[in-house]
Amino acid sequence: MKPIHVFSEIGKLKKVLLHRPGEEVENLTPDLLERLLFDDIPYLKIAQEEHDAFAKILQDNGVEVVYIEKLTAETLDLSDDIKNNFIDEFLFESKIHSDNMKKSLKEYLLSMDTQAMVNKMIAGIRKTELAGYKRTTLVDVVNDFYPFITEPMPNILFTRDTFASIGNGVSFNHMYTNVRQRETLFCDYVFKYHPDFKDGNVPHWYDRDEDTYIEGGDQLVLNKETLAIGISERTESAAIEKLARKVFAHPENTFKTILAFDLPHQRSFMHLDTVFTQIDHDKFTIHAGIEGPLRIFKITSDPSSEYGLKITVESKDVQTVLSETLGRQIELIRCGNGDIIDGGREQWNDGANTLAIAPNEIIVYSRNHVTNELLANKGVKLHIMPSSELSRGRGGPRCMSMPLVREDLE
Numbered sequence: 088m089k090p091i092h093v094f095s096e097i098g099k100l101k102k103v104l105l106h107r108p109g110e111e112v113e114n115l116t117p118d119l120l121e122r123l124l125f126d127d128i129p130y131l132k133i134a135q136e137e138h139d140a141f142a143k144i145l146q147d148n149g150v151e152v153v154y155i156e157k158l159t160a161e162t163l164d165l166s167d168d169i170k171n172n173f174i175d176e177f178l179f180e181s182k183i184h185s186d187n188m189k190k191s192l193k194e195y196l197l198s199m200d201t202q203a204m205v206n207k208m209i210a211g212i213r214k215t216e217l218a219g220y221k222r223t224t225l226v227d228v229v230n231d232f233y234p235f236i237t238e239p240m241p242n243i244l245f246t247r248d249t250f251a252s253i254g255n256g257v258s259f260n261h262m263y264t265n266v267r268q269r270e271t272l273f274c275d276y277v278f279k280y281h282p283d284f285k286d287g288n289v290p291h292w293y294d295r296d297e298d299t300y301i302e303g304g305d306q307l308v309l310n311k312e313t314l315a316i317g318i319s320e321r322t323e324s325a326a327i328e329k330l331a332r333k334v335f336a337h338p339e340n341t342f343k344t345i346l347a348f349d350l351p352h353q354r355s356f357m358h359l360d361t362v363f364t365q366i367d368h369d370k371f372t373i374h375a376g377i378e379g380p381l382r383i384f385k386i387t388s389d390p391s392s393e394y395g396l397k398i399t400v401e402s403k404d405v406q407t408v409l410s411e412t413l414g415r416q417i418e419l420i421r422c423g424n425g426d427i428i429d430g431g432r433e434q435w436n437d438g439a440n441t442l443a444i445a446p447n448e449i450i451v452y453s454r455n456h457v458t459n460e461l462l463a464n465k466g467v468k469l470h471i472m473p474s475s476e477l478s479r480g481r482g483g484p485r486c487m488s489m490p491l492v493r494e495d496l497e
């Protein structure tokens with residue numbers, strides 16, 4: 088089996104990547120929320136308990152759970168060179184440019200064991216914790232009000248976004264916001280050097296140093312022939328074209344069609360998976376807000392065209408386009424039963440963001456009880472996880488997980 092094998096959204100989940108929330112959450116302050124893309128400050132202890140409950144559901148159902156922070160530490164422990172280069176890149180990307188500061192930060196990081204160091208990089212380094220930190224450069228003086236030397240990375244919790252498993256390959260994403268850019272460094276090193284991944288011959292569908300942005304919350308694998316990608320606040324059409332060309336050109340490629348959904352560019356619709364996830368062969372959850380007039384583009388390979396792609400605009404509704412493309416009648420189950428209040432509230436709390444661990448079997452947030460009841464009445468098997476604190480980061484079970492291996496569907 089290859090290290091990455093994901094040809095659907097619903098095939099039995101075998102291996103998944105998570106991040107257990109840590110000290111980075113306690114480095115959120117009201118002033119920083121907007122910049123760091125959180126809507127409130129989760130209570131860390133409870134957030135960790137909720138996250139452990141999430142991991143336990145996965146493990147109890149036969150899924151191997153691996154953590155990005157652990158894989159990164161294992162990777163850095165392989166050699167001093169790897170570790171040193173990682174620290175240098177991390178500091179460079181954290182915009183630490185003065186030689187003095189680089190030196191003291193490196194000493195500080197190297198004084199910890201590797202796991203503690205990785206956790207610290209994710210948590211962020213406060214100015215108060217670096218002994219002898221002095222404001223020497225113009226940048227330091229100008230940014231005097233700012234409490235961090237390196238910024239916390241609370242969104243690394245959403246392992247879905249930084250890279251996406253597609254078929255046997257991976258899209259290493261270039262994130263839309265600067266604050267999430269450094270998250271992709273961690274998986275970059277893991278795939279380059281970690282023995283579980285490096286020899287897997289994993290094709291890259293996209294690279295983090297591309298200049299256009301794309302995020303995994305927008306990348307859905309509907310079946311071995313079809314991808315769905317959101318054109319959203321976080322993913323631009325130019326990036327989808329680049330990815331399409333790479334995927335279609337690969338000698339072992341099975342994907343023939345990419346459906347691109349043109350989403351409104353606003354926070355509540357930030358990624359395609361915030362309004363739409365797959366539950367079963369013929370069932371999806373959907374936010375009623377996107378069922379209406381939505382432009383959907385069908386992208387296929389066309390070697391005779393100048394750009395290698397054929398683009399057609401589908402002027403039908405989501406349900407018809409999906410039914411036609413997937414070759415079966417599709418049912419869309421509306422978040423909050425389509426009610427303007429229940430639907431609005433539960434979609435905001437990721438009621439439409441479910442994680443399938445097998446066909447017709449999904450993990451959902453407890454707080455979305457209207458949607459959950461509807462799903463249960465439709466015969467969907469639900470694994471309900473606690474959700475008071477984790478939901479404050481605006482991401483649900485699908486956002487908090489990146490499948491590495493799923494069983495193929497018959």
Ligand SMILES: NC(=[NH2+])NCCC[C@H](N)C(=O)O
Pocket residue numbers: 123124125242245247248267303304305357358360361480481482483485486
């Ligand atoms: N796949 C997703 N929907 N991810 C949600 C990410 C939420 C995160 N706070 C952000 O704004 O980036």
